[in-house]
Amino acid sequence: MRNARLCAELGADIVKVNWSGDQSSFEKIVRAANVPVVVAGGTLVSDEELLMRMQQAVAVGAIGCSVGRNIFQHANPTAITRALCRVIREKWSARDALAELAETVDRS
Known part of the structure; x- marks a missing residue:
């Protein structure tokens, strides 16, 4: 938060x-920053974890994300990027975006 x-x-x-x-501690960071905050993608995590993090971050004021490996190492980079956009820009729930992602990845 201090950084x-x-x-x-x-x-x-x-x-x-x-x-x-967690969402509560992330909210404290967003409030303390006083400038727009984006979430780093971090280590390689499951699609569900990534989308849940983004949903929670946006709910407390994050404006977006900066994700690398969780996109580039994904089986379908286009589909996971679309899922992230659904959650961040279109305010879909992580669960709905994950369901759409699962359908897309299953077809590829």
Whole structure:
């Protein structure tokens, strides 16, 4: 939390932060930052975990994500990117985006 706020105080227009582990602690980071926050993709996790993190992060004010390996190492990078967009931009639930993702990946 302190680092996100420090970045903003030093003039950052946006900060990228790691998922803190739960929605409540992430909300504290978002509030402390006082600038837009994006969530780092972090380590390779399940599709469900990734989408749930993003749903929770957006619910407390994150504006997006910066995901690498969870897209590039995915069986279907286009489909997981679409699922992330559904959750972040279109406000779908992680469960609905995961269901659509499962249908897409099963077909490929």
